[in-house]
Amino acid sequence: MVRMSAEERRESVVRAAMVEFARGGYHGTSTEVIAKRVGVSQPYLFRLFPGKQSIFLAASGRCCQEVTEVFRKASEGLEGEEALHAMGRAYQALIAEDPDKLLMQMQMYVAVASAEAAGDREFGDALRAAWMEMYDTVRLALGADVDETTQFLAYGMLINVLVSMGFQPDHRVWTGFYDSAQPKG
DSSP, X not given: OOOOOHHHHHHHHHHHHHHHXXXXXXXXXXXXXXXXXXXXXXXXXXXXXXXXHHHHHHHHHHHHHHHHHHHHHHHTTOOHHXXXXXHHHHHHHHHHHOHHHHXXXXXXXXXXXXXXXXXXXXXXXXXXXXXXXXXXXXXXXXXXXXXXXXXXXHHHHHHHHHHHTTOOTTSGGGTTSOGGGSOOO
């Protein structure tokens, strides 16, 4: 059996954490379950990451990076409405192919809000920075139009809510969305 380097093991922890946190949330996911999914001991997990919060932040940051990269690639060489629809289609494909990406985003928002309510603003700083990179990527693709960027991301958040609540593609709630924003059944 080939041994993994610490960096490869770290990567496998981030991937496993994305799945576990997506499904169980920050407070509902133990480091034990993450370690088990990766096939390492908890003590080894804590040699790779100083604690649960750093694992969650790494998983959330990766999720934001991957969504940002989907927008970046989809809009490459396009402008305006073409970029908007390409990003919409790419995002719909992403969350259809990997529903844990959507759930991880939703869990990230809950965890940051919970930390803020408890007075821990620092917890969300890194995630706000990652989200702003996504915002700026979309804004750039849409010709730096703030109104279009806001509308695109607002639609995206509504899509996140509707998909995570299980509204099927043929449900009337999707009426009014532009075609590239509608889920494919």
